[in-house]
Amino acid sequence: MPLIEVRGLRVDYGSGAEAVHAVVDAGLTLYSGQVLGLAGESGSGKSTLAYAMTRLLRAPGMITGGEVLLHGEGGHTLDLLAADEKQLRELRWSRVAVVLQSAMHALNPVMTIGVQLTDVLHAHMPELDHRERHERAGGLLEMVGINADRLGSYPHQLSGGMRQRVMIAMALALEPAVVIMDEPTTALDVVTQREILQELTELQHKLSFAVLFITHDLSLLVEIAETIAVMYAGRLIERAPARSLYRAPRHPYTVGLLESFPALHGPRKRLTGITGSPPDLRNPPPGCAFHPRCQYAMDVCRTDVPVTIQLGSGDRSAACWLQTGDRPVPPELARPDPEAGPPALDSTGSEPAAAGRQT
Amino acid sequence: MTVVQPATRPVSDQPPALLEARGLTRHFAAARGRGVVHAVDDASIALAPGSITGLVGESGSGKSTLARLLAMLVPPTAGELLLDGTAIRASKRGRRAYARNVQLVLQDPFSSLNPVHDVRYHLARPLQVQGLCPPGARLDDVIMGLLERVALTPAAQFIRKYPHELSGGQRQRVAIARALAVQPRVLLADEPVSMLDVSIRLGVLNLLADLRENEGLTILYITHDIASARYLSDDIAVMYAGQLVESGPARSVTDSPAHPYTQLLLSAAPDPAQPLSAPLPGHGGAPSLLAPPTGCRFHPRCPHAMAICSATEPPPAQVAPGHVSSCWLHSPEYAPASAQTTAEGGTDEPPSKLTDTD
Numbered sequence: 001m002p003l004i005e006v007r008g009l010r011v012d013y014g015s016g017a018e019a020v021h022a023v024v025d026a027g028l029t030l031y032s033g034q035v036l037g038l039a040g041e042s043g044s045g046k047s048t049l050a051y052a053m054t055r056l057l058r059a060p061g062m063i064t065g066g067e068v069l070l071h072g073e074g075g076h077t078l079d080l081l082a083a084d085e086k087q088l089r090e091l092r093w094s095r096v097a098v099v100l101q102s103a104m105h106a107l108n109p110v111m112t113i114g115v116q117l118t119d120v121l122h123a124h125m126p127e128l129d130h131r132e133r134h135e136r137a138g139g140l141l142e143m144v145g146i147n148a149d150r151l152g153s154y155p156h157q158l159s160g161g162m163r164q165r166v167m168i169a170m171a172l173a174l175e176p177a178v179v180i181m182d183e184p185t186t187a188l189d190v191v192t193q194r195e196i197l198q199e200l201t202e203l204q205h206k207l208s209f210a211v212l213f214i215t216h217d218l219s220l221l222v223e224i225a226e227t228i229a230v231m232y233a234g235r236l237i238e239r240a241p242a243r244s245l246y247r248a249p250r251h252p253y254t255v256g257l258l259e260s261f262p263a264l265h266g267p268r269k270r271l272t273g274i275t276g277s278p279p280d281l282r283n284p285p286p287g288c289a290f291h292p293r294c295q296y297a298m299d300v301c302r303t304d305v306p307v308t309i310q311l312g313s314g315d316r317s318a319a320c321w322l323q324t325g326d327r328p329v330p331p332e333l334a335r336p337d338p339e340a341g342p343p344a345l346d347s348t349g350s351e352p353a354a355a356g357r358q359t
Numbered sequence: 360m361t362v363v364q365p366a367t368r369p370v371s372d373q374p375p376a377l378l379e380a381r382g383l384t385r386h387f388a389a390a391r392g393r394g395v396v397h398a399v400d401d402a403s404i405a406l407a408p409g410s411i412t413g414l415v416g417e418s419g420s421g422k423s424t425l426a427r428l429l430a431m432l433v434p435p436t437a438g439e440l441l442l443d444g445t446a447i448r449a450s451k452r453g454r455r456a457y458a459r460n461v462q463l464v465l466q467d468p469f470s471s472l473n474p475v476h477d478v479r480y481h482l483a484r485p486l487q488v489q490g491l492c493p494p495g496a497r498l499d500d501v502i503m504g505l506l507e508r509v510a511l512t513p514a515a516q517f518i519r520k521y522p523h524e525l526s527g528g529q530r531q532r533v534a535i536a537r538a539l540a541v542q543p544r545v546l547l548a549d550e551p552v553s554m555l556d557v558s559i560r561l562g563v564l565n566l567l568a569d570l571r572e573n574e575g576l577t578i579l580y581i582t583h584d585i586a587s588a589r590y591l592s593d594d595i596a597v598m599y600a601g602q603l604v605e606s607g608p609a610r611s612v613t614d615s616p617a618h619p620y621t622q623l624l625l626s627a628a629p630d631p632a633q634p635l636s637a638p639l640p641g642h643g644g645a646p647s648l649l650a651p652p653t654g655c656r657f658h659p660r661c662p663h664a665m666a667i668c669s670a671t672e673p674p675p676a677q678v679a680p681g682h683v684s685s686c687w688l689h690s691p692e693y694a695p696a697s698a699q700t701t702a703e704g705g706t707d708e709p710p711s712k713l714t715d716t717d
Binding site: 042161189193201220224256262264273275278 | 417418528529556557559560561565583585586590591610624625626628629631632634635636639641644
């Protein structure tokens, strides 16, 4: 069941001719209980998308179009972009929670974590008395593997990993349906990162909330996400089940990104990654924003923005002129999809440009 | 599946190290007299001419302090540095001569370049300091040559640019060009790509590989990312809590890690080929360096910890040609029968044969 549907979302920084289009026509569906990964480099618009979805975007950021539908219980649907402050206040934390990258700055340094945890409960569950709130806060800490006697600790008395665990406990305090996580483990060491991700996955199985996991680390997403969406220069350029994306990417940028991570096993070979650097969004290239770095660039790529093309019958799409079905596809972009029954090339070849969304 | 690779060079017949650290130690006084931070303890590392050595460790393991010691930016508490087998004097003149041979590239190209000066200034400055500045117009030729070496072409376009006009990858290339200006023989690169975007990291890593390949530059590549160290380096040294715990040929260290900490580091690294749920061989975080654990500093986190581990520091032991690890499991009287199986490492062998202590 779709939980959040983002349709045609556009976000600008600034206005008029100077405006930077940080997110352009983003479409994304998050299903209940799903872990959806959103990958992209810095400046690709992935964090802006998350902030816009939750109406946390601050000036000069401006939502200039689209809708974000939050489907509630009993078929009740709300467009978050049209919601007023009161509606948002009720939704935030109880239905949609956010975990930010830097737990260092997200926690108040002069309040104990116990006070900060019970504050959430105080605001959203006024029926609890002081002792019940305290007990629940202790239970939340223990849920993320921290002893309840740390409720009296100040943030600086906790390690980086523990602080990020506290943030996760706070996000889960009201059992939200969706948790949006923006680079939640990037500032942590690999061992701590892995421990937190394992705990998060266990909690997610137990409480079955949906996660939108935003990171630049595609190799991490392949491990934890069911579905991955890749952003480049403000647009979603590919979406696929994690294994399909890893084994059989369909967009040249995804291919390059996957080849930018050296492997931990096997023979060592020279990797080329992606030449050039990400575009300046103040002055984006015409046509497909990736064409100056793309080894397969054709004439059409330099002039026309590619449409998003549904590939096969499953949940996969790509925005690339090579995937429209009327051109030969290089073998790197047509590897057999492990999730699809027949080879993906056949299915895309026979139904050209099905359900393409013009941008 | 994994085969122990023989060392690329036999250790004993190696050419003498270009840069060698013997027993380098650096302690810092903690604030308000609360004791001593053991940032680096008794670190010995040798960089063979024309080789790339990867120095891997978590944050707080002392790898950046070791880089600063090797660059002579901080004086050591104990130990010595040898260049071409000759001990370095800590005098001002000795340091300057040393800087001609050994240069450091820092992590953050956004703060290591001065925003009010252009590229030309940044690259001319080391030449002036070292008295290598060619007269007049020839300076621009030298600077253009430097820009070309780090693939900032056409160089004429970059020479007058200011840092804010460059992308992160381009800035890091300028920082590398600045280090190369005095024609050093050793480049110490402290996390040179961790601040850069994923898609341009590889370009900078490949640049370092090319500098070694084409110009015989000796490089110490410091990183927290063991996969990139495996990609770039001939040898890898692993640092934990201020000490070097394992070193050897890159393939040997990553394919058959011998030290339990290296095994933990490798199984925690993101790896699409491995399920997330696979249990980690070890737990917890790095210890306080104010009061490091007694004996082996890894023992509080180690799944194989024995009585001896908390009492006595393990001696380095050779586990394969050129591959050294400091762990009591390698000494015959403490090695359990199954220890060597785990040393084969990898993910294919579940560590079920081991008696878990926790």
